[in-house]
Amino acid sequence: MGESVDALMRDYQGDVPGASVLVIENGKSVVSRSYGYADLEKRIAASPRTNYRLASVSKQFTAASILLLAQDGKLGLDDPVRKWLPSLPASADAITLKHLLTHTSGLIDYEEVMAQDATENEQVHDADVLRLLETQGRTYFAPGSGYRYSNGGYALLALIVEKASGKRYAAFLHDRVFEPLGMKRTVAYEKGVSEVADRAYGYSLIDGRWQRADQSSTSAVLGDGGIYSSIDDLTKWDAAQYDDRLLDAPSRKLAATPWTKTDDPAVEYGYGWRVTGETLWHSGETIGFRNVIVRYPQRKLTVVVLTNRDDPEPYKKALQIxxxxx
Incomplete structure (x- = not known):
């Protein structure tokens, strides 16, 4: 099978930004392969230990954090968001944590109201997302009446984790998720606070050349996409989806339940997971990175493809694998 995977990943081989591919079958890693370079400038090859910025694959960790705190009795999924973030305007009165988890809040996209000329040197953080949304006295639709994918909703969830736990979000993830699962090299990256071991840097194809494009003005927001991880560590994350080592069975069921239809008729949404047929999956797209995790829980099969390049989107590749x- 390894040779067949190699053939599918041909475009990632050689002197180009790379990829790491993981296939887990019945709890065992049956494919763990890497291609190309994690760092083109330093000629550092990608490996199973390479940590890629997960982008929106991070959302399943944010959702799990909320579910952990619900298990602890620290918060309720039906809590109004303004119970935890009272500075939000009255237009958010009807929004609950469940609405945030399922992208049914109707919140205004923070990317639409932030300074359009912001650069990677003027990065927005989760607390800045709250400040931006404090100025929006409207929603796209009545909470619960529609679906609109919301990065801002997950930034707010990270802030709620902080309020309910009394810990910085990155510290909560480390203490309650990564460390207990043995994901010792996974990190919610904060510039100047933490480092990323074996870090992959992102690239874009510009004028026929791969050029580093690793950070944007929104790259520092943690709740919607700020985690770095490797296929080695994601093996442990996948294992935790089958037993009680992190979330109990009722919480895992809540995360995997298709709560709402989305803007794609083939896709529904749970808590940090997309649901299509028998699969639970999520993609992650940000400047310099494209990732996907696709799980077939009944078949005990998972495919992860992490890449440090803008293109192509790897979801179809993961399905082929x-x-x-x-």
Missing amino acids: ARLFL
């Missing part, structure tokens, strides 16, 4: 094992 999965078909080799189905």
Whole structure:
């Protein structure tokens, strides 16, 4: 099977930004391969230990954090968001944590109201997202009446984790998720606070050349996409989806339940997971990175593809890899 995966990943081989591919079958890693470079300038090859910025694959960790705190009795999924973030305007009165988890809040996109000329040197953080949304006295629709994917909703969830736990969000993830699962090299990256071991840097193809494009003005927001991880560590994350080592069975069921239809008729949304047929999956797209995790829980099969380049989007590639094992 490894040779078949290699053939599918041909475009990532050689003197180009790379990729790491993980296939887990019945709890065992049956493919763990890397291609190309994690750092083109320093000629550092990608490896199973390479940590890529997960982008929106991070959302499942934010959702799990909320579910952990619900298990602890520290918060309720039906809590109004303004119970935790009272500075939000009255237009947010009807929004609950469940609405944030399922992208059914109707919140205004923070990317639409932030300074359009912001650069990577003027990065927005989760607390800045709150400040931006404090100025928006409207929603796109009545909370619960529609679906609109919301990065801002997950930034607010990270702030709620901080309020309910009394810990910085990155510290909560380390203490309650990464460390207990043995994901010792996974980190919610904060510039000047933490470091990323074996870090992959992102690239864009510009005028026929791969050029570093690793950070944008929104790259420092943690709740919607700020985690770095590797296929080595994501093996442990996947294992935790099958037993009680992190979330109990009712919480895992809540995360995997298709709570709402989305703007794609083939896709529904749970808590940090997209649901299509028998699969739970999520993609992550940000400047310099494209990632996906696709799980077939009933078949005990998972495919992860992490890449440090803007293009192409790897979801279809992951499905092709999965078909080799189905």
